[in-house]
Amino acid sequence: MDNRQIVLVRRPVGQVDSSTTSLVSSPRPVCGEGEALIKVAMLSIDPTIRTWMDDAPGYLPPIGLGDVVRGSGTGVVVESRSERYHVGEVVFGMTDWQEWVLATDDRRFSVVPQGLGLDLATVMNVLGVTGITAFFGLTDVGQMKEGDVVVVSGAAGATGSVVGQIAKARGAAKVVGIAGGPEKCAEVVEKYGFDECLDYRQGGLRQQLTESCPQGVDLYFDNVGGEILDVVLTNVAMHARVVLCGAISQYNATGARRGIENTSMLIVRRGRMEGFIVSDYANRFVEAQTVLAAMVLAGQLRHQEHVVHGLEKAPEALNLLFSGGNHGKTLVEVDESVRLG
C-alpha cells in the first residue's frame, strides 16, 4: 500500500525544474489513536509554495531537503480514530504533495462546505484560501470603502480576479486591473467585469496608470511586487492603502531583488503599506466563505479553475503560475473519484 510523494531534493535557482523534486514511494501512513487517514483529492497550487523552497526567512520555515513539498489541499477521510473526523467527509488542510496524509493534533483539517451544488475545484478556489485571501485583504487589511479607486495586479489570476469583483460589488468608484498581455487584459474586463485593465507588457505603465486614475489610487492590492508596485506607489491618492498580498515577480528572481524606490510617496500622500497572511484570519474564515458563497450562487462572482491531472504534474503546475500559462486558479487533481454533495 504505497503513498506516492513529491519530495524536495534540490533548492531551485530560478524556476523549478526536473532536478528540484523527485517522485518517491513511501508506505501509506498508519492511523494512530486520535488520528484520521485522508486520501488526498486535489492540491491547491499557490505562488507561496515557491518561497518555501528557498533557504530564506519566511512566515514558515523552508521546506527541508528530502521532505515532502508543503502545500494545502483537500481529501476524503477514509479511516478515523478521532472524534473530530468522520469517514466520508471531505476536508481541507495541509495535505502536502502526496496521495495520503494523516490528520493529527499538529495537522488539523477543516470540513469543506457541501450542499451548495458546486464542484470541488470551485469550492477550493472561491471558498478556499484564494477567495478568503482576496476577501480579507481587500476588506480588512485594505479597509475598502465605497467610492474607492481600486487597482489590482495579477488581475487575471485566482486572487486578483476575485478581489476586483468584490470591490465592484462593494461600490468601488473604479476597479482597474493590471495583467500581462492583451488576452488576459480582455478576460479581466469582459469576464471579471473590471472597468479597465492595463497591460504591463505593453510598456509605459506609469503613463497608463496616470491616465486611468487621474485622481490617484485609493487602494492597491499587490500580488506581484517589484516594478509594478513601484509604479503604483508614484500614483497613490491621499491616505492610500497598499495591501501586500504577494510578490510573485520576485519569487523566481535569481539576482538581487528589485528595490522599491518610491516608498517616500507614503509620506507625501500619508499612505499605508501593509502585509498579511491569510492564515492570520483562520478563526474568521466562515465570515468570508458565507459572503463568497452567496456571491457565487447569485452569479456575482465569476471564477475559473485550471485543473492539472496527476500528482506527478504538480511541479509543472507550480511553474505555470510564473509563466502566466495558467488561466484562473491552478489545482492538481490527485484522485478524480472525490465528488462533493
Place this chain on the structure above:
Amino acid sequence: MDNRQIVLVRRPVGQVDSSTTSLVSSPRPVCGEGEALIKVAMLSIDPTIRTWMDDAPGYLPPIGLGDVVRGSGTGVVVESRSERYHVGEVVFGMTDWQEWVLATDDRRFSVVPQGLGLDLATVMNVLGVTGITAFFGLTDVGQMKEGDVVVVSGAAGATGSVVGQIAKARGAAKVVGIAGGPEKCAEVVEKYGFDECLDYRQGGLRQQLTESCPQGVDLYFDNVGGEILDVVLTNVAMHARVVLCGAISQYNATGARRGIENTSMLIVRRGRMEGFIVSDYANRFVEAQTVLAAMVLAGQLRHQEHVVHGLEKAPEALNLLFSGGNHGKTLVEVDESVRLG
C-alpha cells in the same frame, strides 16, 4: 523700510550651494484690513525644506523659482488689523525665509506658548513641529505600546532624540538609536538616555541590529530612508509598525533613489509601513504640546538647539542637516530682540 528675503534662484543638484539662493531686498509688506504684520524672530530649519526646492511631486507644491524659500518660524506681531492677532504676541507659522511677513486668511499663525520659563529656541524645538512630529509619529502612527522594542534612526537629531525619550517614558522594553559616528552615538545614550546606539558608519549595521534586537523590532521610527530603512526591514518583529517620518538620506541624492529591497518582510511578518506629515495633526497640536511641556518641566526631556545667527546664513544652516554638522534642532535667529515671557 526693507524686507530682506532669501529667494530660490536655481534648483539645487545635490546640496544647496551659493548659486541656489539669492539674498534680495523688497519693500516691507503693508498690513491690510484683516491682516497683521509680523517681524520674524527665528526660522525652523527642517530637512523637508530641501524637498520643496526640487521640481518633484510632494505634499506641497515645489517652491517657484524667484519665490522666497518656504519655511516655518516665529515672530512678533507689530501691527494688527485683525481680531485674531494682538500687537506684542509671539506667533508661529509659515514665515518663510525673510524678515517680515503678513498674517492673512491664507497664512495663519498660532500663538507660541509662554509663561513656561523656556526660551524661544527651546519652545520652537520641543513644543514646535519637531517635538509634535516625534509625539504623533510614535504614539498615533506607530501606535507605540508598553513593552515594544523601538528603533529610531537619526537618533541624535532633533526629532529622533525626542522620539526615543518619549518611548522610554512610555515603557518601551528597549530603545535603540541609529546615528553616524561615535560622538553622536555617545550623545544618544548618555544625553538622551537611549539603551543603545548603533553606528551605521561603522558598517555591519544588519549584524549590529540583529544582536541588539534578537527578538526583532516592534516599532521603527524612520527619519532617514534608504539603506538603513532596508536593513531594519530585515529584522522586523511580527505586526511591526514602520513609521516613515522622513528620508533625509535621499533628499540630496543626485542619482536614482536607493530602492528598498525588503518590503516583502512586511508580508512575512505582517508589518505595516505608514507615512505622515505633522500638519495632518494641526487640530491636535495642543495634546502633544501639553505632554511635551510637562516632560520638559519635569526634566524628563533633554533637548539641544543649534542656533545660527543671521537670515543670510539660512542656506548654510540647511546644509548642516545633511552633513551632520549640527547638534540638535537647527534654528536661524533673524531678530535676537524677541524674548518669551
